Amino acid sequence: MVQTETPSRASIMIGGKAFRAVLFDMDGVVTDTARLHLAAWHRLFQDLTxxxxxxxxxxxxxxYRQYIDGKDRGRGLMSYLDSRRVVVPPGTPDDSPNAITIRNLLRRKNTYFLDELDRxxxxxxxxxxxxxxxxxxxGxxxxxxSASKNARFVLDxxxxxxxxxxxxxxxxxxTLGLSGKPDPDTYIExxxxxxMSPSECVVVEDATAGIRAGRSGGFGLCVGLGPTENFAALTESGADVAVSDVSQIDYLQP
Incomplete structure (x- = not known):
């Protein structure tokens, strides 16, 4: 990964506006790992049931799409448990491995995801x-x-x-104390x-939480990516356009 101090002057034109950067979610946008996360969450909740x-x-x-997708692991877990009116204690480092605590559930989910990744x-x-x-x-x-703590490992x-x-x-x-999606902090960072300013950037997301983050952060264009049955949810969350493939984005080089 390269991070430089001097911003590029290159841009693309989409809908008559110039954009100098494109910011991508990872799972489900760049890598097909969203299905691995889904399988890991399914396994966790099936075990509990x-x-x-x-x-x-x-x-x-x-x-999964409504409560978990696009959010960091802890926020997604709490969102889903709250939707089912299930209260689980936060836990401590001294908990036994089999204790039903938020801390242990998050650890188990990550283990299941890494299992899926290995397979x-x-x-x-x-x-x-x-x-x-x-x-x-x-240019x-x-x-x-990405909300994932495994992002670098997956990209590698x-x-x-x-x-x-x-x-x-x-x-x-x-590390930085940022709020995860649907708050805009990570995209702003x-x-x-x-x-770049947010207005100079395009956000490409497959999750409604990420689209809401891009919209509330003042980003110049929010692109929702996914199957056609998800288009309505993406546009209702603030996507300027919804596509099933990024090749459908109509852009020009100035």
Missing amino acids: ERGDVGNVELNDDD NGVEVIAPTVRWIQQLRSM VRTAVV RAGLTNYFDARVDGIDTA AARRLS
């Missing part, structure tokens, strides 16, 4: 990667903004670390690292 620890907390895909590897979303390559060849700056596994001028991830969120 089968053990009878907290009642029936089986997770479906709609629940399935990291697949990239080819149209997005091709567009990133095109943007960089034109347009790029950044990745995918061979994409050097595709971005800046990365803001879950470790940065914790990425723009700052690129020496």
Whole structure:
């Protein structure tokens, strides 16, 4: 990853406006790891349900998109548990491994995700990667903004670390005391690292939480990415345009 002090003057035109940087979510936008996260969350809540620890907390895909997708691990867990009116104690480092605490559940979810990653590897979303390559060849700056604390590991596994001028991830969120998505802090930090104003940047997101972050942060354009059945939720959350493939974004080089 390269971070420089001198901002590029290159830009692209979308909808008659010039943008000098494109900020990408990672899971589900650059890498096809959203499905691995979903599988890990399914496994966690299925385990809890089968053990009878907290009642029936089986997770479906709609629940995942509404309460968890795009948020940091802790915020997503609490959001979903709150929706099911389930109260779980925060826990301490001295808890036994089998104790039902927020701390242990987050640890177990991460273990399940890494298991999925080991079994399935990291697949990239080819149209997005091709567009990133095109943007960089034109001199347009790029950044990745992820809620995941595993972001660097995933990008390394995918061979994409050097595709971005800046990365803001879950470790940065914790270290810098940033609020995660749907708050705009992480995207604003990425723009700052690129020496850009939010109005000069495009945000590309597949999660409604990320779209809300881009909209509330004053970013110049918010692109929602996903299947057509998700378009309504993305546009209702503030996406200026929704596409199923980034190649559908109509842009020009000035």
